[in-house]
Amino acid sequence: DIQxxxxxxxxxxxxxxxxxxxxxxxxSISTYLNWYQQKPGxxxxxxxxxxxxxxxxxxxxxxxxGSGTDFTLTINSLQPEDFATYYCQQSYSTSVxxxxxxxxxxx
Amino acid sequence: xxxxxxxxxxxxxxxxxxRLSCAASGFTFSSYAMNWVRQAPGxxxxxxxSISNIGYSTDYADSxxxxxxxxxxxxxxxLYLQMNSLRADDTAVYYCxxxxxxxxxxxxxxxWGQGTLVTVSS
Numbered sequence: 001d002i003q004x005x006x007x008x009x010x011x012x013x014x015x016x017x018x019x020x021x022x023x024x025x026x027x028s029i030s031t032y033l034n035w036y037q038q039k040p041g042x043x044x045x046x047x048x049x050x051x052x053x054x055x056x057x058x059x060x061x062x063x064x065x066g067s068g069t070d071f072t073l074t075i076n077s078l079q080p081e082d083f084a085t086y087y088c089q090q091s092y093s094t095s096v097x098x099x100x101x102x103x104x105x106x107x
Numbered sequence: 108x109x110x111x112x113x114x115x116x117x118x119x120x121x122x123x124x125x126r127l128s129c130a131a132s133g134f135t136f137s138s139y140a141m142n143w144v145r146q147a148p149g150x151x152x153x154x155x156x157s158i159s160n161i162g163y164s165t166d167y168a169d170s171x172x173x174x175x176x177x178x179x180x181x182x183x184x185x186l187y188l189q190m191n192s193l194r195a196d197d198t199a200v201y202y203c204x205x206x207x208x209x210x211x212x213x214x215x216x217x218x219w220g221q222g223t224l225v226t227v228s229s
Contacts, residue, residue: 091214096154
């Protein structure tokens with residue numbers, strides 16, 4: 001099975017900062033990589049699919065990049081509503097796997 | 108607007124059974140693959156099971172294979188998860204999640220329900 005590793009597991013940032021979250025797959029998954037945002041007590045929300053495609057309605061300050069085994073989610077100019085936990089997820093195989101999550105907290 | 112509404116969660120004893128439902132609206136249910144994803148308290152997301160748009164193809168995580176059964180009734184726009192031989196480590200919020208395609212599966216999720224809590228405890 002493909003394992004997904006996110007780093008860091010948590011970070012502190014200020015409003016207006018640029019934030020980068022990394023996700024690594026245990027084997028090549030081409031661009032079959034998706035990113036979700038989850039706020040406390042709420043369901044996850046799709047942000048990015050296919051490594052770099054922005055889901056409809058998601059602000060353009062979110063962007064994704066990468067291919068193969070290494071991927072990045074970038075949030076430009078962090079906003080108050082962006083403080084949440086972010087998960088990567090591989091869709092290369094039918095045995096879907098999520099990363100462990102990155103909690104973005106207010107500094 | 109896509110709406111997914113889970114129900115059927117609750118407290119069950121170890122070894123017991125429970126059936127979860129997910130009522131869908133706002134889209135043509137029979138055109139899309141559906142999934143169950145769970146989240147243990149304070150933990151990350153874990154995919155549980157998937158089913159293709161007309162139900163011919165299903166898949167399960169190793170952790171639930173042989174104990175859980177996914178199904179759907181397209182005439183009722185409803186997804187199900189039959190959970191048998193429940194264990195304490197099945198305790199989680201269970202989300203139903205829609206895929207952007209029917210078949211073959213894309214294995215990612217563009218809409219999610221609000222979740223239903225399953226607690227397995229004596």
